[in-house]
Amino acid sequence: MEIIAEGLQLNSGHQMPVLGLGTYLSFDRDTIIKNVKHAVIDCGYRLIDTASAYENEEAIGEALQQCFEAGIKREDLFITTKCFKTEYEDPEKALKTSLERLKLDYVDLYHIHWCMTMIDFDKMEVTGPPIHKVWEKFEKLSEEGLAKSIGVCNANVMMLVELLAGAKVKPSVVQVELHPYLQQEGLVNTCQRFNIQLTAMAPLGAPGFPYSDGSHKILEDEIIKEIADKHGCTPSQVILAWNIQRKVSVIPKSTNNDRIKENKGAEDITLDSEDLNKIKTLNKGHRFFDPGMWIEPESGWFNLSDFD
Numbered sequence: 001m002e003i004i005a006e007g008l009q010l011n012s013g014h015q016m017p018v019l020g021l022g023t024y025l026s027f028d029r030d031t032i033i034k035n036v037k038h039a040v041i042d043c044g045y046r047l048i049d050t051a052s053a054y055e056n057e058e059a060i061g062e063a064l065q066q067c068f069e070a071g072i073k074r075e076d077l078f079i080t081t082k083c084f085k086t087e088y089e090d091p092e093k094a095l096k097t098s099l100e101r102l103k104l105d106y107v108d109l110y111h112i113h114w115c116m117t118m119i120d121f122d123k124m125e126v127t128g129p130p131i132h133k134v135w136e137k138f139e140k141l142s143e144e145g146l147a148k149s150i151g152v153c154n155a156n157v158m159m160l161v162e163l164l165a166g167a168k169v170k171p172s173v174v175q176v177e178l179h180p181y182l183q184q185e186g187l188v189n190t191c192q193r194f195n196i197q198l199t200a201m202a203p204l205g206a207p208g209f210p211y212s213d214g215s216h217k218i219l220e221d222e223i224i225k226e227i228a229d230k231h232g233c234t235p236s237q238v239i240l241a242w243n244i245q246r247k248v249s250v251i252p253k254s255t256n257n258d259r260i261k262e263n264k265g266a267e268d269i270t271l272d273s274e275d276l277n278k279i280k281t282l283n284k285g286h287r288f289f290d291p292g293m294w295i296e297p298e299s300g301w302f303n304l305s306d307f308d
Contacts, residue, residue, distance in 0.1 A: 007046075007078075008249055010172040011195045012142070012149040014108065017078055018244050019267055020047025021260065022201065022253035029059040031255050036063035038257045040077070041070050043264045049175075049199075049251040050102075051082035051113055052094060057101035065103055079104060080199075082113040082153060083138075088128050091137045095146055109173055110138065110147035115155035115163070131159075132166045139169045151175065153201070157190050164194070175199040177289050178248055180239060180282040181218055188248065200243045203250040204236050206288035216286050223282060227275045233265065240266035242279050 007017040021039045026032050039045035040063075050060050068074060079102065087094035095110055112135070118128025138150045151173035152163065164170060174191050178184055178200035191198050205218035218224065224235045231238065236252070240263060243250050252263045271279075 008197050008247065010149055010197055011170055012172045014148050014172075015078075016109070016149075016173065016197060016199075016249055017045075017047040018249050019045070019240065019264060020049055020078070020080075020249065020251045021045050022251035023048070023050045023056055023060065024054055024201070024253055026054070026056055026253065026255055028255075029056075029062075032056055032059040033063040033066065035255055035257065035260060036060055037066055037070075039260050039264075040064075040067045040072055042257075043261050045260075045264065046076060047078045047080070047249070047251065049080045049201075051084065051111075052087065052098050053082065053084040053113060057081065057098055061101050061103040074104070078108040080109040080111065081107050082111040083134075085114045085116070085118050085128065088112075088118065088134045091134060092141060092146070095141055099146070106145055107147050109149045109151055110141060111150075111173070111175060112138065112152045113154070115152045115159045131163060135163055135167055139167070142169060149173065157187055160187075160190070160194075160196075170194065171196055173197045173199055173249075175201055175251075177202045177287060178243060179203050179205055179218060180221070180224070180242060180279050181205065181216055181284045181286040182288075183280070183283040185283075188246065192247065197247075197249065199249045199251060201251060202253075202288050203243055204239055204252050216284065216288070221282065223278050227271065227278065230275070231269055231271075233269050234262055236263060237266040237269050238271070238275075241269035241271055242276070245271055245276070 007015040010016055036048060048060060050057055081098045083091045083094045115131055117126055117130055120127045141147045142150050149172035151171045153175040155174055160174065174196055179202060188198055219235045224238050228235045228238045240250050240252060244266065254260050254263065
């Protein structure tokens with residue numbers, strides 16, 4: 001997996017920036033527009049990540065239009081959105097709805113948001129289509145040019161292998177939670193050997209996530225702060241640079257313009273082997289976004305660590 005001047009090379013033939021702006025839990029329209037414009041126009045971000053389930057595509061679409069009016073070219077941006085599990089019966093309709101909200105003719109990357117079939121746990125009935133059938137429809141969207149690349153989110157190695165077994169087109173990107181406390185080396189290595197790029201969601205942990213118990217404050221980790229002092233940078237820049245150096249793209253979410261600018265600076269940080277070895281010792285297998293918070297135990301998500 002190669003980092004080139006334009007970003008990371010995808011198996012679809014397109015390039016993806018190594019650092020972008022995440023927008024999960026960004027709801028206020030004016031703030032979103034301000035943040036996206038600042039990221040793109042002032043800081044040079046070229047990747048914006050959203051999803052239909054985030055309920056902010058319309059605000060992002062308005063921000064993108066203002067960026068275009070300021071001289072930013074559409075082809076220079078990489079816009080990602082996602083198809084939620086309630087939309088799996090008709091991904092084409094879902095994508096066209098997202099495109100209407102985003103005011104775009106295509107997205108650069110379209111994800112299956114949750115790599116699992118819908119289940120009615122009250123009746124214990126499978127109510128949604130199997131993921132490989134959803135993927136067939138994604139492949140069609142790619143062929144039609146509505147999505148330049150296609151991928152999946154929230155998957156482990158076994159889910160990915162099952163998808164690959166019948167896929168005509170490999171996912172270009174797998175987006176999962178990745179940070180020094182959840183390094184998922186098995187998943188990272190497997191994807192990269194399959195020539196599938198990874199994107200780290202929650203790359204800085206989840207300091208603003210309302211369901212977090214407040215423990216495992218990764219930005220306050222003493223080893224991370226020690227490395228930051230060594231390089232004259234911030235803990236967040238160290239954490240982002242670590243993922244970037246292992247050829248994983250990152251989409252830190254922020255609604256603070258100063259931090260948005262600070263995060264972009266991670267591209268200029270180079271960690272040495274001593275730093276990387278120290279960070280490797282921090283892996284705790286800790287998930288800030290544990291799917292068990294939303295999904296019943298029968299789904300198997302509690303056993304994700306067995307298959308990472």
